[in-house]
Structure formats: C-alpha cells, structure tokens
Amino acid sequence: xxxxxxxxxxxxxxxxxxxxxxxxxxxxxxxxxxxxxxxxxxxxxxxxxxxxxxxxxxxxxxxxxxxxxxxxxxxxxxxxxxxxxxxxxxxxxxxxxxxxxxxxxxxxxxxxxxxxxxxxxxxxxxxxxxxxxxxxxxxxxxxxxxxxxxxxxxxxxxxxxxxxxxxxxxxxxxxxxxxxxxxxxxxxxxxxxxxxxxxxxxxxxxxxxxxxxxxxxxxxxxxxxxxxxxxxxxxxxxxxxxxxxxxxxxxxxxxxxxxxxxxxxxxxxxxxxxxxxxxxxxxxxxxxxxxxxxxxxxxxxxxxxxxxxxxxxxxxxxxxxxxxxxxxxxxxxxxxxxxxxxxxxxxxxxxxxxxxxxxxxxxxxxxxxxxxxxxxxxxxxxxxxxxxxxxxxxxxxxxxxxxxxxxxxxxxxxxxxxxxxxxxxxxxxxxxxxxxxxxxxxxxxxxxxxxxxxxxxxxxxxxxxxxxxxxxxxxxxxxxxxxxxxxxxxxxxxxxxxxxxxxxxxxxxxxxxxxxxxxxxxx
Numbered sequence: 001x002x003x004x005x006x007x008x009x010x011x012x013x014x015x016x017x018x019x020x021x022x023x024x025x026x027x028x029x030x031x032x033x034x035x036x037x038x039x040x041x042x043x044x045x046x047x048x049x050x051x052x053x054x055x056x057x058x059x060x061x062x063x064x065x066x067x068x069x070x071x072x073x074x075x076x077x078x079x080x081x082x083x084x085x086x087x088x089x090x091x092x093x094x095x096x097x098x099x100x101x102x103x104x105x106x107x108x109x110x111x112x113x114x115x116x117x118x119x120x121x122x123x124x125x126x127x128x129x130x131x132x133x134x135x136x137x138x139x140x141x142x143x144x145x146x147x148x149x150x151x152x153x154x155x156x157x158x159x160x161x162x163x164x165x166x167x168x169x170x171x172x173x174x175x176x177x178x179x180x181x182x183x184x185x186x187x188x189x190x191x192x193x194x195x196x197x198x199x200x201x202x203x204x205x206x207x208x209x210x211x212x213x214x215x216x217x218x219x220x221x222x223x224x225x226x227x228x229x230x231x232x233x234x235x236x237x238x239x240x241x242x243x244x245x246x247x248x249x250x251x252x253x254x255x256x257x258x259x260x261x262x263x264x265x266x267x268x269x270x271x272x273x274x275x276x277x278x279x280x281x282x283x284x285x286x287x288x289x290x291x292x293x294x295x296x297x298x299x300x301x302x303x304x305x306x307x308x309x310x311x312x313x314x315x316x317x318x319x320x321x322x323x324x325x326x327x328x329x330x331x332x333x334x335x336x337x338x339x340x341x342x343x344x345x346x347x348x349x350x351x352x353x354x355x356x357x358x359x360x361x362x363x364x365x366x367x368x369x370x371x372x373x374x375x376x377x378x379x380x381x382x383x384x385x386x387x388x389x390x391x392x393x394x395x396x397x398x399x400x401x402x403x404x405x406x407x408x409x410x411x412x413x414x415x416x417x418x419x420x421x422x423x424x425x426x427x428x429x430x431x432x433x434x435x436x437x438x439x440x441x442x443x444x445x446x447x448x449x450x451x452x453x454x455x456x457x458x459x460x461x462x463x464x465x466x467x468x469x470x471x472x473x474x475x476x477x478x479x480x481x482x483x484x485x486x487x488x489x490x491x492x493x494x495x496x497x498x499x500x501x502x503x504x505x506x507x508x509x510x511x512x513x514x515x516x517x518x519x520x521x522x523x
Contacts, residue, residue, distance in 0.1 A: 021059035030055060030064070037071060038157060040195030040214075041221035042078050043254075045071055061099075069096040069106065070158045073113050074195075077165050081202065082223060083122020083260040090114065104153045109162065111138070112145055116165045121230070122260030124291050125325050139173050142166055160189075161199050168203035194218045206231050226251045226261055233264065236271040239442075240449030244268055259288045263295050273452045275302035293324040300333045312337045328357035335366060344374055355383075361391040368400050372407070380404050395424035395467065402474060411482030415475045419491065422471035428464040432457050469498035473505065480512050488512060 022030070033051035036044040049071040056064030072093035079086035090113070097106030115135045120128055149163045164186075171183060185204045188197045194214045198221065201210035208231055211224040225247025232244035248268060251261045266281035279302050285295040296319045303312035316334035320327055335350035348370050355363040368384035371377070381404050387397040402417035436457035439450060473495035480488040492512070496505045 021063055022055065023060075026055045026060075030067075033067070037067075037074070038193035038195050039218045039221070040074075040193065040198050041218050042075070042082075042223055043220055044218070045075050045078060049075065065096060065099050066104070066153070069093060069100060069109075070154055072096060073109060074158060074161060076113055077116060077161065078223070080116055080118045082226065082255055082258045083119040084255065084258050086118075108145075108148070109154065112149070112162055112166050116169045119260045121263055121294075122258060122289070124289055125293050126291060139170055142170055142173060143176060157193060157195055160192075160196050164196070164199045164203055168199075171204055194221065198224065202227055222247075222250050222254055226255075226258075226264065229264055229268070233267055233271060236268055239444065240272045240446045240453075241268045242444070242446045242449070245446070256284075257288065259285045259292060259295075262288070263292065263298075266295065266298050270298060270302060272446075272449050273456065275305045278302050279306075291322055291324070293319070293326050296322075296324065297326055297329050297333070300330065304333055304337060309337045309340065328354045328363075331357075332363055332366065335370070339366065339370055342373075344370055348374065359386070359390070361387045361394055361397070363387075364390065365394060365397050365400075368397060368404075372400050372404055375407070377404050377407055393424055393427065395421050395428065395464075398424055399467070399471065402471075402478070406474075406478065411478045412484060415478035415482060415484070415487065418471045418475035418478060422468050422475060422491070422494075425464045425468035425471060429461055429468060432460045432464065436461065466498065466500070469495045469501060473501055473508070477508060480508065485512060 029051050033048040036048040036051075049068065052064050052068045052071060056068055072089050076086045076089040076093060079089055090110075093113070094110060097104075097110055100106045115138050117123070117128055117131045117135075123131075146163055146167060149159045152159055154162070175183070183204065185207060186200055188200045188210060192200070194217050197210055198214050201207045201214065201224070206227045208228050211228050214221050215224050229241070229244035229247045229251075232241055232247075235241070236244060245268060248261065248265050251258070252265055255261050262281045262285040266278045266285060269275070269278035269281065279299060282295050282299040282302065285292050286299065289295065296315060300312055300315040300319065303309075303315060313334055316330040316337070319330035320334070324330065331350045331354035335347045335354060338344075338347035338350065348367075351363065351367045351370060355367055364383045364387035368380045368387060371380035371383060381401065384397045384401045384404065388394050388401065391397075398417055398421035402414045402421060405411075405414035405417055436454065439445075439453045439457060442450065445453075472491045476488040476491035476495060479485070479491065488508075489512070492505060492508055495501050
C-alpha cells in the first residue's frame, strides 16, 4: 500500500495545484494507468502509456511527462527481457528525457536501462558477448548507481525495477564486502506489487513459485509463462512439456517476434520428439537472428534426424563459415551426415576438428567408428576406449572395440568387448522396458506425446534386443575362435533366442571347436 501511495502522490498533488490543465474526467483514467503500471504486464504497460500519452498534451503534458518517461523505461526493459526490438521504446524515452528538467537526471536513468542486456536465449552468444564488452566500463559504477536509485525523481516502484534489472544483469561483479560471491535471488519485498514480484522472479534464476502468484494476481501477465517454460524444458523429455506448451502457445500468439519464445518453442518440440514441428520455430528464430548459434544447431540436428542430409550438411557448413562458438557441434553433425553416406575422408576431417575442440563421448565414439572403417586401428582403439571411459553405458564404443580387435585377429579380446557390449544393450533393454511401463500408466501427459514415447520405447527395445543377441553371437564366435569354448557355449544359447540369427547359430553349433569360423553378426 505504501508503495502505491508513493507512486500516486506526485500526480495527485499536481492535479490539486493545477486542476485546469488536467480534465476532471481524466483523473480516474490516470489513476487506472498508475494501477496498470503496478500490475506490470507488458500489455498493462502499453495500455498505461497510451493513457498517459492521450492525457499528456498541451498544458497537461508537464504534469504527465514523468509518467510517460517511466513507462517507456519499463517497456524498454520488458522488451529486452523477451529479446524483442526495444529501440523504438528506448528512443521515445530518450526524447521524453529531453523534456524533463536537468535536476531529474533523465540521462542517468537512460544509461542504466541501456546497459541491461537482452534475454540470453533470444540474443546470439556473440551479441551478448559484444554487448557486455561494450559496457565493461559501466560495470564498476553499478554499485554507486544502485545507491543513487534508492532515492531520486522516479517513482519508487520504477526505481526498484531498474535496480533489480541492472543488479541482476551483472551478478558476478565485485560487490562491497563480498567481491567474489555470486548472490542468490533476492526475496520479494513485503507488499510489493506484481511489477516488482515479476522482476524479482527472473533475477539470477527463475522462480515458478513467484510467477504462479504473479499470474494469479494479474491473469494478463502471460510473459511469466515464457520464463516458467524454460524451467519446464528440463522435464519435457519425460512428460512432453504439456504445461509448457500451453504457456508457450499463448506467448507465441502474443510475441511472435520474440526469438526467445520461438527458440524455446523449437526446443520444446525437439525434446518431445517432434523435430518436424521444431524446425518451424528454429527457422522463425533464424529469420530474426540469422546467427543464433543454438537455433542453428537445433535446426542442424533436426534435419539430421529427419534424414534431410543435404540440408543438414549445408546448415552445419553455414555454422562453420560463421565461426560460431559451438562450431565443434557443427563439425560433429556434418561428420555424422558424411559418415551416413560413407564419405569417410570428409567425415574423418570433421570429427578430428570436433574432438580437437572438445572431448565428449559422442565425438570420440564417432571418431572411432570412422577410424575403424578406415582401418586406422591404433587410433580407433584409443578413441573408442576414451569414449567408453567417458560413459559407462556406451554400447556402441564397446561394440566397435570388438570390431577393432576382430580385425587384429585378437579373438579373446574381441570376444570380451562384444560380451561387454551385450551386457550394455541388455541394460538398455531393461531401462526401456521400465520406461515403457511407466509411460503406459501415465495419464498426465499429452496423448500424442504419449503415443510417440510408447512407439519409441518399443522400437528401442526391439533394436537393443537385436544388438544384444548379435553381440552375444559375436562374443561366442570370437571366444570359440580363440579356443575358449566354455565361454562360447552359453553366449551362443543366448544368441539363439533371436530367430533372425538361427542360421548363424546353427552353423556355429555345428563347427564349434573346429577351425572354420562363420562371419560375424551385425546389429
């Protein structure tokens, strides 16, 4: 209540002292505009600004100009928070600042607002880095500016909002008494209006609890859903992001020009297993931000999964030409697409560049696969062992280590690697069966997502069972070839469970212990 009194007092005093400039009929409209500012949603701010602009003409303008200026500052910051183009709002604020008296220090407020970066998911990494570098000299001044903002000509809620915006934008800067401590999110001040509660809720980390209350108090505050959906992405692979989809749908309808909203919409669909739908949002993001690094890789990955190989290679090449900071991922996915075409030299060149920049199980696994196919066995073994050691459930790395040893005629070593791979695929089957049972029993997920997940689990179980039995056959074959028939026999009986291997199993049973060795089974 006290905060609202601070907000309204200057205007009411002005009306009392100069009743003629402001029409009596406009007084309720101005009070409503003040209330809308405290409600804080983007549409609330736009509506309030329209009222201030309508009333603030002629002799009434000096009495309303500060409200116009404050609201344009808030609109500018909200547009930055959604990665929308804020240049028009900021330009309007600059023009209004020139109408205010020098003692107001409008330029100082403008400098603070200008130094707040846009949303990190909507901006490119390069934009964010360049912006922060350009404002490096301002960062040491922030602590002093926060002290100044504690008082001043702006209404208290607006000063509070600006304080939160600039303070939260540079959390790792040196602070009095704690120069190296990263602060946590501040508490919402007692009695704070939704405007301040919202801004507190996106400080340092997102608070769904705060946002749920803000949305309850102000149903029009739909932009809270964008931030809540970011947190919901963590579980989207398990539940399809049902609630996040609702939040993002309404944000997309209201903010179709927000690259933050379009990018997160793409991620949500990709995580939910619908790359076709995800592509639409990634492409809209790239239309607005052509060098959006994570949008580019999202599109590349989805094109790969959709088997649009030429386009995937072209997009990865585009990223490489741009020298994006996730260029290693571009090299990996271009390598993968070359490998699917068995263009081994091109695939090898790209994966070498990827793994020289970053060490991941995926990079080293693909490298080992390519090197095996090129008969570069020493390097393949090094890379595949590195991949296996990085991830204990890397069945593919174990399988290819078996193939490397097979090419070297290291029969017992090959048998052990295939046996390890068999156990790995067996564990995958158990995990997928548990996942399938859980998904079949769920009633809290989107039906289409549930159907896709069930289909995916069933396909994974079938594929991993096939790999498990093939690995068992290969292990039995290699153990038998190395003279360890005792190890070979139980593995051969396991392989016999797969009807697709009946011919190979029968042949190995016939000749086990002999000198003739049949061909290996493949996944």
